Amino acid sequence: MAINNKRISVAELDFDAIKLNIKNYLKGQSEFSDYDFEGSAMAVLIDLLAYNTHYNNIYTNLAFNEMFLDSASKRSSVVSLAKMLGYTPVSAKCSTATVNITISSPTSNPAVVTLPPYQPFSATVDGETYIFYNRGALTVPKNSLGVYQFPNVTIVEGTPLKFKYTYTDGQRIIIPNSNVDLSTLAVRVQETASSDEYTVFSKVEDLVVANESTNVYFIKEIDNGLYELNFGDGVVGTALSPGNVITLDYFVSSLEKANNVKSFLYGGVTLLGSNLTVATVSNSSGGAASESISSIKFNAPRTYAAQNRAVTPEDYRVLVRNILPETETVQVWGGENNIPKIYGKTFICVKPTTSTKLTNLQKEYLVSSLLKRNVVSITPEIVDPDYLNINIDCTVYYNDRNTSKTPSQLTTIVKNAIISYNDDNLKKFDGLLRFSRLSSIIDASDSSITNNVTKLTITRRIVPKYNLNSEYTINLINPISQEGNNLGDVFKSTGFLIPNSTVVHYLDDDEKGNIRLFYYDTNFSKIVVNATIGTISYSTGLINIKNLNIVSLAEDAFEITIKPSSYDVVSALNQIVQIDPEYLNISVIADKSSSGNLEAGQNYVFTSVR
Numbered sequence: 001m002a003i004n005n006k007r008i009s010v011a012e013l014d015f016d017a018i019k020l021n022i023k024n025y026l027k028g029q030s031e032f033s034d035y036d037f038e039g040s041a042m043a044v045l046i047d048l049l050a051y052n053t054h055y056n057n058i059y060t061n062l063a064f065n066e067m068f069l070d071s072a073s074k075r076s077s078v079v080s081l082a083k084m085l086g087y088t089p090v091s092a093k094c095s096t097a098t099v100n101i102t103i104s105s106p107t108s109n110p111a112v113v114t115l116p117p118y119q120p121f122s123a124t125v126d127g128e129t130y131i132f133y134n135r136g137a138l139t140v141p142k143n144s145l146g147v148y149q150f151p152n153v154t155i156v157e158g159t160p161l162k163f164k165y166t167y168t169d170g171q172r173i174i175i176p177n178s179n180v181d182l183s184t185l186a187v188r189v190q191e192t193a194s195s196d197e198y199t200v201f202s203k204v205e206d207l208v209v210a211n212e213s214t215n216v217y218f219i220k221e222i223d224n225g226l227y228e229l230n231f232g233d234g235v236v237g238t239a240l241s242p243g244n245v246i247t248l249d250y251f252v253s254s255l256e257k258a259n260n261v262k263s264f265l266y267g268g269v270t271l272l273g274s275n276l277t278v279a280t281v282s283n284s285s286g287g288a289a290s291e292s293i294s295s296i297k298f299n300a301p302r303t304y305a306a307q308n309r310a311v312t313p314e315d316y317r318v319l320v321r322n323i324l325p326e327t328e329t330v331q332v333w334g335g336e337n338n339i340p341k342i343y344g345k346t347f348i349c350v351k352p353t354t355s356t357k358l359t360n361l362q363k364e365y366l367v368s369s370l371l372k373r374n375v376v377s378i379t380p381e382i383v384d385p386d387y388l389n390i391n392i393d394c395t396v397y398y399n400d401r402n403t404s405k406t407p408s409q410l411t412t413i414v415k416n417a418i419i420s421y422n423d424d425n426l427k428k429f430d431g432l433l434r435f436s437r438l439s440s441i442i443d444a445s446d447s448s449i450t451n452n453v454t455k456l457t458i459t460r461r462i463v464p465k466y467n468l469n470s471e472y473t474i475n476l477i478n479p480i481s482q483e484g485n486n487l488g489d490v491f492k493s494t495g496f497l498i499p500n501s502t503v504v505h506y507l508d509d510d511e512k513g514n515i516r517l518f519y520y521d522t523n524f525s526k527i528v529v530n531a532t533i534g535t536i537s538y539s540t541g542l543i544n545i546k547n548l549n550i551v552s553l554a555e556d557a558f559e560i561t562i563k564p565s566s567y568d569v570v571s572a573l574n575q576i577v578q579i580d581p582e583y584l585n586i587s588v589i590a591d592k593s594s595s596g597n598l599e600a601g602q603n604y605v606f607t608s609v610r
């Protein structure tokens with residue numbers, strides 16, 4: 001009996017379903033009512049029809065997905081859709097550093113000396129040599145000691161290139177290199193090739209102020225990571241004429257590979273017969289690849305919503321990521337939410353991808369860029385991140401009959417699991433360490449692990465103010481435990497020296513809300529020098545230390561370590577919670593009770609939770 005199917009179904013996307021629909025349709029026709037499709041030549045034709053339909057479905061689906069920003073996967077599609085929102089993806093960035101340059105033994109003594117532009121400063125990272133350049137000429141006078149000093153010189157890593165076009169109608173002006181740092185792009189236009197004068201064109205920032213005589217250019221990303229420049233049409237921006245010569249100067253970046261350089265060697269022209277000495281003020285940083293597809297998808301709609309102005313915290317977050325593509329995470333809050341409240345300011349805290357905080361040069365650049373877009377009555381202020389380092393002491397029990405792994409291998413497995421949790425959930429603003437989740441991840445890191453006993457403390461590093469009676473206020477936000485086995489278990493500091501003493505001093509608390517200054521005598525007994533040098537609020541985590549004069553440190557850093565009352569650790573404002581790998585202590589113990597040992601209970605190794 002023929003199948004009553006006079007219409008073909010078009011709702012299927014799977015190949016086998018498409019093929020079955022075609023067969024059912026043909027069987028529904030009187031001409032093929034008794035036809036055996038299996039093993040016949042018709043079956044081959046049906047396969048071809050099904051394949052063709054299947055391919056068309058895939059192509060249509062992919063093409064349709066590329067039409068929307070959320071579902072697009074090709075960079076060219078994402079960039080094109082972002083352009084419709086008025087968003088240009090951030091280009092690659094060159095690494096920059098700040099150095100002091102000194103000519104200390106000149107063979108002549110002119111009143112001033114000039115360092116020419118584009119002088120090379122070489123640096124080596126992991127066996128690779130990178131060249132940095134000063135972009136502009138610098139002139140300084142001789143000081144009273146007969147020395148010439150160039151202070152705080154910004155040097156930029158990359159390959160400086162120059163490219164010229166002779167303009168013709170309809171010509172495309174393309175920068176023929178990838179990894180170009182657009183912030184280093186300089187565009188100049190001459191009337192003709194023989195002209196000695198040129199006009200500087202700038203990237204358009206605001207169409208409202210661009211008229212027919214404004215010397216601006218527009219730039220967009222095209223295929224293969226290249227960029228194309230467009231000039232005005234005589235209505236918005238100055239129009240070019242055939243025969244004009246366009247000169248493009250720019251740097252091609254080595255991306256993040258040139259970051260964290262600590263020393264530089266001058267390799268340029270000899271000045272005054274003397275070699276220049278270079279002292280690093282701030283290590284190189286900021287080198288980064290062009291904006292990723294996921295970042296473009298995130299930033300484009302938010303930039304459109306912000307309309308290139310800084311009003312809300314979300315506006316600031318978007319602008320900061322656009323201005324500094326090396327931003328890993330950013331936090332913004334108003335002065336009304338600050339502790340203490342400071343009205344009329346917006347506080348911005350940035351964690352870069354390659355360092356713990358922004359350099360002074362990056363801060364200045366960020367503030368100057370934001371001041372062009374923010375509300376006049378609000379002042380942006382950059383603050384450095386405060387890191388709450390979590391120290392973990394973890395004891396892991398495992399069934400030695402369920403695994404052939406050694407304790408050392410299990411230690412590595414557990415350590416990697418903890419670090420993975422740290423990377424995925426912490427190391428960012430508003431991060432939250434959920435202790436039960438961490439404990440379960442440790443248990444699940446290997447099938448032989450039966451349980452774990454994990455303890456943690458929080459360490460906060462403080463930058464001391466030397467040789468001054470200084471006040472230190474630390475707001476941990478997290479409540480602090482008020483109970484310890486001994487004084488100093490709840491709150492303690494690393495050692496330091498104070499005036500008129502050669503003995504190392506420390507800080508602890510008396511578990512009654514007072515911070516004490518003390519040292520150890522020869523019998524390792526505590527001798528309290530000042531029983532009320534500060535206060536500690538256990539419920540709010542607010543610590544205040546007054547009139548502490550530190551001459552020098554006994555260790556590499558000045559840190560305080562506290563025992564929290566809860567093992568769930570939160571962060572707020574400019575705080576970043578992270579697990580410190582240096583203080584990750586893991587012990588592995590064979591759990592005999594889980595392996596069937598009848599005497600295991602008597603010999604069980606207990607781990608204190610205090």
